[in-house]
Amino acid sequence: MNDVAATDTYPAQMTRVTLYWVAVGLVLFPVLAILGLVMRTLQAGFFAATPPEWFYAVMTLHGLGMVGVWFVAGLAAMSFLLARYVRPSLTVSWIALGMTALGVVMLVAATLVGKLGVGWYFLYPLPFFSEGTWPDWATAALFGALAVLGVAWTVWSGDVLRAIAGRYRLSEALGWHYLSGRDGPDVPPIVIIATVSCIGVLAGLVAAVVILLLIGWEVLGGGTANDALLIKNLTFYFGHMLVNITMYFGVALVYEIMPAYTGRPWKTNTLVVLSWNTVLALVMFAYLHHLYMDFAQPRWLQVLGQLSSYLVSVPAAVVTIFSTLVLTYRSQMGWSLAPTLLYLGVMGWAIGGVAAVIDSTITVNQAFHNTLWVPAHFHTYYLMGVVLMILGGVYHLAVALTSEAENVKRSRVMAAHLVVGGYGLMLSFYLAGADAVPRRFAAYPMEVANGPLLAGISLVFIILFGGLGLYLWDTGRLCVRALRA
Amino acid sequence: MTTTVPLLLFLLSAAIIATVFAVVARSTARAGEVDYARANHLRKVFFVSLLVILAIFLGLTLPRLPYPAEAAVPEQIVNVVSRQFAFSLTEGPGPDSIETWERDFSPLAEVRTGTLVEFRVRTLDVNHAFAIYTPDGRLLAQTQAMPGYVNRLRVVFDEPGTYNVMCLEYCGLSHHAMRGVVEVVEEAQ
Numbered sequence: 001m002n003d004v005a006a007t008d009t010y011p012a013q014m015t016r017v018t019l020y021w022v023a024v025g026l027v028l029f030p031v032l033a034i035l036g037l038v039m040r041t042l043q044a045g046f047f048a049a050t051p052p053e054w055f056y057a058v059m060t061l062h063g064l065g066m067v068g069v070w071f072v073a074g075l076a077a078m079s080f081l082l083a084r085y086v087r088p089s090l091t092v093s094w095i096a097l098g099m100t101a102l103g104v105v106m107l108v109a110a111t112l113v114g115k116l117g118v119g120w121y122f123l124y125p126l127p128f129f130s131e132g133t134w135p136d137w138a139t140a141a142l143f144g145a146l147a148v149l150g151v152a153w154t155v156w157s158g159d160v161l162r163a164i165a166g167r168y169r170l171s172e173a174l175g176w177h178y179l180s181g182r183d184g185p186d187v188p189p190i191v192i193i194a195t196v197s198c199i200g201v202l203a204g205l206v207a208a209v210v211i212l213l214l215i216g217w218e219v220l221g222g223g224t225a226n227d228a229l230l231i232k233n234l235t236f237y238f239g240h241m242l243v244n245i246t247m248y249f250g251v252a253l254v255y256e257i258m259p260a261y262t263g264r265p266w267k268t269n270t271l272v273v274l275s276w277n278t279v280l281a282l283v284m285f286a287y288l289h290h291l292y293m294d295f296a297q298p299r300w301l302q303v304l305g306q307l308s309s310y311l312v313s314v315p316a317a318v319v320t321i322f323s324t325l326v327l328t329y330r331s332q333m334g335w336s337l338a339p340t341l342l343y344l345g346v347m348g349w350a351i352g353g354v355a356a357v358i359d360s361t362i363t364v365n366q367a368f369h370n371t372l373w374v375p376a377h378f379h380t381y382y383l384m385g386v387v388l389m390i391l392g393g394v395y396h397l398a399v400a401l402t403s404e405a406e407n408v409k410r411s412r413v414m415a416a417h418l419v420v421g422g423y424g425l426m427l428s429f430y431l432a433g434a435d436a437v438p439r440r441f442a443a444y445p446m447e448v449a450n451g452p453l454l455a456g457i458s459l460v461f462i463i464l465f466g467g468l469g470l471y472l473w474d475t476g477r478l479c480v481r482a483l484r485a
Numbered sequence: 486m487t488t489t490v491p492l493l494l495f496l497l498s499a500a501i502i503a504t505v506f507a508v509v510a511r512s513t514a515r516a517g518e519v520d521y522a523r524a525n526h527l528r529k530v531f532f533v534s535l536l537v538i539l540a541i542f543l544g545l546t547l548p549r550l551p552y553p554a555e556a557a558v559p560e561q562i563v564n565v566v567s568r569q570f571a572f573s574l575t576e577g578p579g580p581d582s583i584e585t586w587e588r589d590f591s592p593l594a595e596v597r598t599g600t601l602v603e604f605r606v607r608t609l610d611v612n613h614a615f616a617i618y619t620p621d622g623r624l625l626a627q628t629q630a631m632p633g634y635v636n637r638l639r640v641v642f643d644e645p646g647t648y649n650v651m652c653l654e655y656c657g658l659s660h661h662a663m664r665g666v667v668e669v670v671e672e673a674q
Binding site: 052053056117119123125126129130131133225227228229232264293294295296299302303306307310311313314317318322325326328329330331332333335343346347350351354355358361362363364366367368369370371430431433434435436438440441442443444445447448449 | 487488489491492494495496498499502503505506509510512513514515516517518519521524527528531532535536539542543546547549550551552553569610611612614616618622623624626627628629631632633634635636637638649651653654655656657658659660661662
């Protein structure tokens with residue numbers, strides 16, 4: 001391994017800042033998950049007297065929070081592993097942590113105090129049409145939080161690229177010498193994935209900056225209304241990129257950690273390089289599938305959306321998912337919790353990916369757009385995909401730092417809870433989506449009879465998924481021990 | 486379109502993926518070397534199969550896009566105006582501002598079966614989605630209502646009945662209560 005010198009205090013300090021990021025994830029994840037439980041409880045028809053503004057405020061915090069938490073957890077975990085090869089700045093990571101905490105406080109205040117209910121992608125111009133539900137300061141807090149988080153994450157991602165550039169030229173970090181056959185250094189897959197991911201993050205965050213500038217100009221400069229179609233394109237470009245890149249952070253952990261359990265190396269080769277460079281090119285256009293129902297969007301962009309959404313699935317399936325299976329096959333791997341979660345995460349990514357590709361078909365999307373099929377597929381590749389990958393990576397880190405023996409029996413019970421609870425919840429979403437049950441309804445009207453029924457059934461599976469509490473307790477305990485060491 | 490085919494396709498794919506992952510997981514009980522030549526051959530087969538499947542789906546679905554074809558002339562036009570939290574459906578122009586809403590608003594439009602109807606969908610405030618549900622609860626068609634734009638949704642209704650309209654783009658406090666109605670009557674009437 002091309003480890004950087006380990007004789008200084010950098011590794012210990014990197015471990016410390018990573019553990020603080022882990023703590024953020026371990027605290028916020030269950031809180032945000034409970035908000036999801038609250039939403040499905042209200043949709044099931046319980047506590048019917050609850051004012052709808054509470055549902056929509058909770059929905060906004062749940063969505064924004066989950067997207068943000070797993071982005072930072074993924075980037076922190078990937079940076080920790082990346083530090084085996086290059087040196088991301090610790091100062092930048094601490095500053096990003098502080099600014100993220102500030103952004104979270106602003107979002108919590110906007111939603112739970114101000115009752116801001118704009119949804120996780122705050123589609124322009126909804127934040128400015130509250131109909132008396134939320135005050136102006138809540139809208140200001142939303143955009144303030146987005147500015148704080150945007151700056152923090154841009155600098156953090158930029159610093160990861162800076163660290164990589166300290167050791168590799170850009171063409172090397174993208175692995176192009178593997179394709180051209182020229183001499184060059186061995187580049188670990190995690191470096192290539194980190195480079196692709198952070199370039200993607202920066203591209204997405206540039207769109208977010210443009211959105212803030214355009215809206216700021218309209219509101220503060222007194223200019224004319226912005227073009228809603230342009231803002232919608234920018235919003236989904238940013239949002240889709242952020243969520244996709246979070247998945248790649250999780251995949252980076254799989255590439256780096258799985259070989260430690262299977263005993264087989266996962267090296268960079270032309271296939272890996274081709275795959276991730278293709279992803280970088282295609283992921284820029286896949287967001288277009290969010291705008292299929294905007295008939296004013298030029299038709300060629302709609303077709304490009306379906307084409308790129310289809311094609312971006314190919315490298316994921318043929319290279320990463322297939323290689324995970326080859327790496328595992330007859331490896332005599334012990335199924336401790338970390339590799340189990342990583343492996344299940346790749347499976348969830350594959351299953352959710354199929355549902356996403358189906359929904360990215362324009363003719364199908366007309367029947368599924370904004371029904372519960374949408375949360376069905378993104379919860380599959382998010383909750384059952386990247387979240388499990390990151391949880392697996394974090395557990396691997398916690399065990400490595402404390403050398404504590406794992407209670408394998410308990411781990412298996414927990415994994416069973418996750419699989420049954422998780423996929424039961426997903427199935428309730430898929431069946432509701434196929435039955436045209438709308439998403440984002442505080443309460444279902446009489447004509448959507450299956451909405452409350454399936455929401456009620458999903459509660460059972462969410463409670464089963466609560467077996468994850470054992471993981472949170474165990475991992476939290478190990479992380480506290482590691483911090484005190 | 487019917488959602489049964491995509492649902493079954495998904496469930497079948499998910500079952501295959503889960504089975505493959507389970508089989509590989511079970512294989513770890515017996516140690517063995519990987520035959521990389523065979524694995525790469527399998528990968529190539531998988532790659533080509535995936536491309537063929539995707540190409541077939543592209544070929545089947547791209548010619549059936551829901552966007553209006555300029556060559557076809559609609560036989561009936563319904564102007565749909567959206568606002569927080571109601572739809573107005575009229576054959577006339579409909580409300581052109583919040584101020585004229587009460588005067589020009591109509592919650593229901595009547596159309597005929599077998600007729601190419603064009604819904605011209607716009608909004609006076611935020612984004613909405615104009616989604617038509619069949620009397621038995623299927624989602625028949627939808628398009629977004631976006632500030633500054635008119636989205637044209639074309640539908641031919643085969644069966645008479647009361648078709649509910651719901652908003653499918655989250656638009657604020659009473660999003661879930663936003664309604665309209667398309668009353669479809671027999672062509673001969």
